[in-house]
Amino acid sequence: MKKDIVLLKGNEAIAxxxxxxxxxxxxxxxxxxxxEILETLSLDKPWETTGMVVLQAESEIASINMVYAAGATxxxxxxxxxxxxxxxxxxxxxxxxxxxxxGLVVSVGRGGxxxxxxxxGQADYYQAVYGGGNGDxxxxxxxxxxxxxxxxxxxxxxxxMFKWRMPLIILSDGVIGQMxxxxxxxxxxxxxxxxxxxxxxxWATNGLGLxxxxxxxxxxxxxxxxxMQKRNRAMTDKYNRICETEVRYESYKADDAEYIIIxxxxxxxxxxxxxxxxxxxxxxxxxxxPITLWPFPTKKIKELASHCKAxxxxxxxxxxxxxxxxxxxxxEVPVSFFGRSxxxxxxxxxxxxxxxxxxxx
Amino acid sequence: MTxxxxxxxxxxxxxxxxxxxxxxxxxxxGCSHGVVHKLIAEVIEEMGIEEKTVGICPVGCAVFAYRYxxxxxxxxxxxxxxxxxxxxxxxxxxxxxxxxxxxxDLACIGTGETIHALNRGENIAIIFxxxxxxxxxxxxxxxxxLMGMKTATCPYGRQPDLHGFPLHVTDIASTLEGTCYVTRQxxxxxxxxxxxxxxxxxxxxxxxxxxxxxxxxxVSTCSSGWKMSPEKANQWMEENMFxxxxxxxxxxxxxx
Ligand SMILES: Cc1ncc(C[n+]2csc(CCOP(=O)(O)OP(=O)(O)O)c2C)c(N)n1
Ligand SMILES: [Mg+2]
Numbered sequence: 001m002k003k004d005i006v007l008l009k010g011n012e013a014i015a016x017x018x019x020x021x022x023x024x025x026x027x028x029x030x031x032x033x034x035x036e037i038l039e040t041l042s043l044d045k046p047w048e049t050t051g052m053v054v055l056q057a058e059s060e061i062a063s064i065n066m067v068y069a070a071g072a073t074x075x076x077x078x079x080x081x082x083x084x085x086x087x088x089x090x091x092x093x094x095x096x097x098x099x100x101x102x103g104l105v106v107s108v109g110r111g112g113x114x115x116x117x118x119x120x121g122q123a124d125y126y127q128a129v130y131g132g133g134n135g136d137x138x139x140x141x142x143x144x145x146x147x148x149x150x151x152x153x154x155x156x157x158x159x160x161m162f163k164w165r166m167p168l169i170i171l172s173d174g175v176i177g178q179m180x181x182x183x184x185x186x187x188x189x190x191x192x193x194x195x196x197x198x199x200x201x202x203w204a205t206n207g208l209g210l211x212x213x214x215x216x217x218x219x220x221x222x223x224x225x226x227x228m229q230k231r232n233r234a235m236t237d238k239y240n241r242i243c244e245t246e247v248r249y250e251s252y253k254a255d256d257a258e259y260i261i262i263x264x265x266x267x268x269x270x271x272x273x274x275x276x277x278x279x280x281x282x283x284x285x286x287x288x289x290p291i292t293l294w295p296f297p298t299k300k301i302k303e304l305a306s307h308c309k310a311x312x313x314x315x316x317x318x319x320x321x322x323x324x325x326x327x328x329x330x331x332e333v334p335v336s337f338f339g340r341s342x343x344x345x346x347x348x349x350x351x352x353x354x355x356x357x358x359x360x361x
Numbered sequence: 362m363t364x365x366x367x368x369x370x371x372x373x374x375x376x377x378x379x380x381x382x383x384x385x386x387x388x389x390x391g392c393s394h395g396v397v398h399k400l401i402a403e404v405i406e407e408m409g410i411e412e413k414t415v416g417i418c419p420v421g422c423a424v425f426a427y428r429y430x431x432x433x434x435x436x437x438x439x440x441x442x443x444x445x446x447x448x449x450x451x452x453x454x455x456x457x458x459x460x461x462x463x464x465x466d467l468a469c470i471g472t473g474e475t476i477h478a479l480n481r482g483e484n485i486a487i488i489f490x491x492x493x494x495x496x497x498x499x500x501x502x503x504x505x506x507l508m509g510m511k512t513a514t515c516p517y518g519r520q521p522d523l524h525g526f527p528l529h530v531t532d533i534a535s536t537l538e539g540t541c542y543v544t545r546q547x548x549x550x551x552x553x554x555x556x557x558x559x560x561x562x563x564x565x566x567x568x569x570x571x572x573x574x575x576x577x578x579x580v581s582t583c584s585s586g587w588k589m590s591p592e593k594a595n596q597w598m599e600e601n602m603f604x605x606x607x608x609x610x611x612x613x614x615x616x617x
Contacts, residue, residue, distance in 0.1 A: 024452055025448060025451065025452055027448060053448075053451045053452055055447070055448075055451065057444065057477075058444075058473055058474065058477035059473060061441065061444075061473075061474075062441065062444035062447075062473070062474050062477065063444075065437065065438060065441035065444040065445050065448075065474075066444050066445065066447060066448035067448070068435075068437075068438075068441075068445065069417070069435050069437070069444070069445030069446070069448045069449050070448040070449065070452055072435045072445075072449075073415065073435075073449055073452060073453060075452045077448065077452075091438055092438060092441075095438050099436075205415060205433035205434060205435050206415060206433060206449075206453060206456075207411065207412055207413050207414045207415050207432065207433045207453075207456060208412065209412065215431045215432055215433050215434075216433050216434075217427035217433065217434040217435070217436065218434070218435045218436060219418070219427060219434075219435075219436035220436065221424060221425075221436060
């Protein structure tokens with residue numbers, strides 16, 4: 001079959017992949033640097049072709065609660081936003097995790113805190129990975145580093161969030177969201193029919209086939225402390241299984257490397273250049289790019305630490321993921337940090353210089 | 362007639378709706394919530410649409426509504442029920458989708474969601490229990506608390522300079538182009554219960570037939586929050602709430 005290749009912005013790829021992968025609904029509120037997602041969907045009118053619902057909501061709070069309820073009925077729903085908007089969604093995300101409701105949040109990060117800047121940022125690592133909402137919970141967090149992955153992860157997200165029944169965050173940044181690249185688009189997948197939803201989501205609260213089953217309800221409320229703990233423990237078991245089976249990363253020349261950069265998203269794209277330059281100078285340099293930020297590739301980083309001399313974490317923040325890398329290596333090798341924040345994006349040369357510092361005798 | 366004869370189906374004058382289960386209710390004596398739950402169960406049963414119904418519960422005293430009426434329910438976070446209902450109805454366009462909310466939920470923390478869902482003309486029904494107080498959290502001031510009324514957070518009575526004015530949210534709703542039916546009812550007497558049931562039926566039919574948004578306010582008592590006996594609370598409601606929140610239709614587009 002002929003490949004469907006187009007030139008797209010990362011945000012446009014998210015929108016177009018959504019209806020190609022058979023998403024049922026998008027609910028969102030404009031915010032830079034991700035407004036092209038809602039704009040592209042509004043322009044493409046998927047409700048006329050696949051039947052996908054697209055709604056500009058009154059706020060991010062409304063958006064996430066629309067995703068919550070849509071997911072509760074077994075539909076595949078998503079929203080997208082950027083830093084302050086994603087901050088507003090945290091209560092809803094916590095409710096989704098608590099009720100084990102699938103749903104996607106695409107978070108295209110900008111510099112913060114507060115209103116911050118509309119320039120790219122990766123300072124929402126904590127927000128995505130450690131959760132800004134209340135209670136013990138996790139979201140699966142995928143970090144694309146290309147426009148191709150923006151499209152591809154829409155399919156992976158759908159699969160994982162229904163497999164594990166939980167919210168999933170695609171944590172991107174203003175660079176990946178705004179830059180244009182060639183993308184191989186996925187073929188159209190039909191949306192699930194009512195019958196398929198009934199069969200695949202017997203837990204869903206959609207009234208379907210009520211006479212054939214007990215009624216369902218979706219609630220995170222549990223006033224009995226022992227019962228609440230039981231629910232939490234069951235969730236922890238699920239999270240542990242995810243940590244064992246769903247870790248994803250890309251190892252770039254890292255397996256024999258003595259000096260390793262750990263970076264994700266746009267920072268990984270920038271850092272690749274520094275790795276290649278040092279390699280050409282005869283240094284055994286490499287990079288590990290976590291693709292799942294949760295579950296984090298802790299084991300892989302620990303394994304790399306056993307045969308390397310030093311690591312450098314590169315982030316568009318004042319240092320967030322670096323703490324997970326330090327925890328992973330358990331003191332075995334020094335882990336330095338190179339960061340730019342507030343919307344500043346480092347040049348490949350700056351990263352090269354910082355990386356080279358490690359190699360000095 | 363023996364007892365056996367009397368309980369024969371043809372001799373019965375009243376029966377519990379089959380969608381109402383036997384779970385003991387947590388509501389206080391005299392509370393309006395239980396009566397309205399029963400009306401909802403009756404209407405859904407009479408319309409025969411339980412297989413195509415999704416109810417959205419609020420955060421408030423009715424948080425456990427899903428325990429009592431056997432349909433599929435989604436528990437919304439505080440105030441967000443209209444957003445939840447909007448999404449469900451758009452994705453399941455032939456379903457009956459309704460929310461059940463208190464005054465704090467609908468007219469304070471969730472005012473934005475309420476106004477915008479109604480203004481978009483979402484084909485949903487909103488059942489709004491206005492007891493002029495935050496029942497669940499122990500009787501604090503609500504947006505609909507009357508002037509001079511005492512609550513835990515306005516213990517000297519609601520005063521305009523300190524607390525502002527009661528919000529006429531139902532009146533606001535009637536001005537929105539998306540609403541097709543806005544009405545204010547009560548369940549304090551048998552006659553009013555019958556009228557309230559008719560209103561709920563019309564709102565539910567509007568949802569199923571995609572006629573726009575419906576809002577049914579039920580002016581209610583909260584004997585615990587108001588610190589009155591159920592009988593006194595009903596009397597107080599008639600004397601103080603009804604003049605401020607008069608019963609009747611504010612808007613009925615399909616009738617005109
Ligand atoms: C985000 C959030 N804020 C506050 C609360 C606490 N809370 C629970 S119910 C409630 C008020 C409910 O009052 P109302 O909507 O009038 O319902 P009623 O109990 O009177 O029926 C509040 C403030 C909460 N659960 N969530
Ligand atoms: Mg109340």
